[in-house]
Amino acid sequence: MNKKQLENLVKKYETSDFIKDDPIQFPRKFKNLADKELGGFIASLFAFGNRKAFIAKLDELFNLMNYNPLNFILNFNSKSLKGFNYRYVKDEDVIAVFQVLKHLYLIDNGLRVLFENGYKKNKTIIGMLQFVVDYFYEHAPKKVEKGFYYLIPNPKKASAMKRMNMYLRWMVRDGEVDLGLWDFIPKSELIIPLDTHVASISRELGFLKSSSNNFKAALEITEKLKKYDKDDPIKYDFALFGYDIDKE
Numbered sequence: 001m002n003k004k005q006l007e008n009l010v011k012k013y014e015t016s017d018f019i020k021d022d023p024i025q026f027p028r029k030f031k032n033l034a035d036k037e038l039g040g041f042i043a044s045l046f047a048f049g050n051r052k053a054f055i056a057k058l059d060e061l062f063n064l065m066n067y068n069p070l071n072f073i074l075n076f077n078s079k080s081l082k083g084f085n086y087r088y089v090k091d092e093d094v095i096a097v098f099q100v101l102k103h104l105y106l107i108d109n110g111l112r113v114l115f116e117n118g119y120k121k122n123k124t125i126i127g128m129l130q131f132v133v134d135y136f137y138e139h140a141p142k143k144v145e146k147g148f149y150y151l152i153p154n155p156k157k158a159s160a161m162k163r164m165n166m167y168l169r170w171m172v173r174d175g176e177v178d179l180g181l182w183d184f185i186p187k188s189e190l191i192i193p194l195d196t197h198v199a200s201i202s203r204e205l206g207f208l209k210s211s212s213n214n215f216k217a218a219l220e221i222t223e224k225l226k227k228y229d230k231d232d233p234i235k236y237d238f239a240l241f242g243y244d245i246d247k248e
Contacts, residue, residue, distance in 0.1 A: 001205050003228045003229075006228055006236055006239050007239075009236075009238070009239035009240075009242060009243055010235050010236060010238050010239045012239075012242065013238040013239060013241070013242030013243075014175060014176060014177055014235065014238040015176055015177070016176045016177070018176075018177050018238070018242075019177060021051065021055075022051075022177070023043040023044065023046070023047045023054070023055060023058060024040070024043070024170055024177060024178070024179075025055075026039050026040070026042075026043040026058055026062060027039040027040035027043060027170065027179060028179070029062075029067065030067075030069075032070065033181065034070045034110060035068070035069050035070050036179060036181060037110070037111050037112055037171065037181060038069045038070055038073060038101070038105075038110070038111060039062070039069045040167055040170050040171065040179070041101075041111055041167055042058075042061070042062075042069060043058055044163045044164065044166055044167035044170070045097065045151045045152075045163060046058050046061070046086055046089075046151075047163050047166065048087075048163065049086075049087055054086065057086045060084075061084065064080060064081065064084065070105070073098065073101050073102050073105050074102065074105055074106065076098050076099065076101070076102040078095045078098075078099070081094050081095050081098065082095075088146070088147055088150065089147040089150060089151060090145065090147050092144075092145065092147075093144070093145055093146075093147030093148040093150070093151060094147075094151070096140050096141050096144045096148045097136070097148060097151050097152060099140075099141060100135075100136050100139045100140055103139050104135070104139070108135075112181075112182065114131075114132055114135060115128060115132060115168075115171075115182070115184075115185075116182075116184045117131070118130075118131030118132050119184060119185055120184075124189075125165075125168070125185070125189055125190065125191050126155055126191075126215065128185075129155050129161055129164055129165075130154075130155050130156065132164070133152055133153070133154055133155065136152045137152070137154075155215055158212075158214040158215060158216075159214065159215060160194040160213055160214050160215050160217065160218050161191075161215060161218070162193045162194050162195050162218075163193070165190070165191045165192065165193040165194070165218065166193035168185065168190055168191075169190055169193060169234055169237065171185075172185050172186075172187055172190055173187055173190070173232070173234065173235070175235075177238070187231060187232045187234065188226075188230060188231050188232065188233070190222075190233070190234040191218050191219060191222050191234070192218050192221045192222045192225065192233075192234055192236075192237055192240075193218075193234075193237060194213055194217060194218040194221065195213075195241070196213065197240070197241050197244040197245060198221070198237065198240045198241055198244070199213045199217065199221075200244055201240050201241075201243055201244035202221045202224075202240060205240075206224075207220075207221045207224040207225065207240075208220055208221050208224075222234070
């Protein structure tokens with residue numbers, strides 16, 4: 001596939017019509033910047049499995065928060081999420097993540113500051129992601145289960161970090177879909193949010209040789225996409241994802 005074909009696919013899929021079936025619909029519901037950042041992060045955590053299922057689950061979760069995520073986190077009480085679960089993520093896993101978020105917002109100035117400090121310290125996306133993940137691990141309750149680590153995966157364990165890279169795309173890129181709220185990370189440094197659709201079509205198009213869907217694979221695809229647009233390679237996420245979905 002050549003650059004012109006990819007650009008045409010971006011124009012086809014990076015439209016406002018994309019939003020209604022995507023988890024980015026949730027941070028777009030908010031006016032307050034902190035609610036957008038926090039709501040986007042929470043929405044990204046649960047963006048796995050069947051799209052209709054996790055969007056319905058996110059709507060349930062945001063309803064529990066009265067669609068006021070910052071206020072919910074600042075006044076978080078674990079009882080409010082008792083019984084809330086999604087697939088193999090149990091209520092205690094979600095509670096543990098929200099307890100860390102409460103500490104982050106009450107003591108350490110929130111997600112933007114956390115990510116920005118991580119980027120300034122490490123100068124790379126993967127270094128920043130490790131910084132963020134380490135913060136969650138260090139401030140988690142003493143005993144957490146597998147579901148917590150699924151919501152907050154570790155780059156050191158070869159995770160593709162799909163959901164966090166998607167969150168970064170939302171926060172950094174602008175346009176009809178993405179929010180463009182953060183200016184401390186250049187778009188050129190973003191990494192493709194690697195899911196099965198993007199991996200499948202990337203192999204078909206010759207963008208990915210690896211048989212694994214890990215962080216190295218995400219970097220491999222991203223480097224190939226930089227040959228088409230070195231300043232904004234991740235705009236092709238829309239092209240690859242949409243193209244593979246339409247083939248089904």
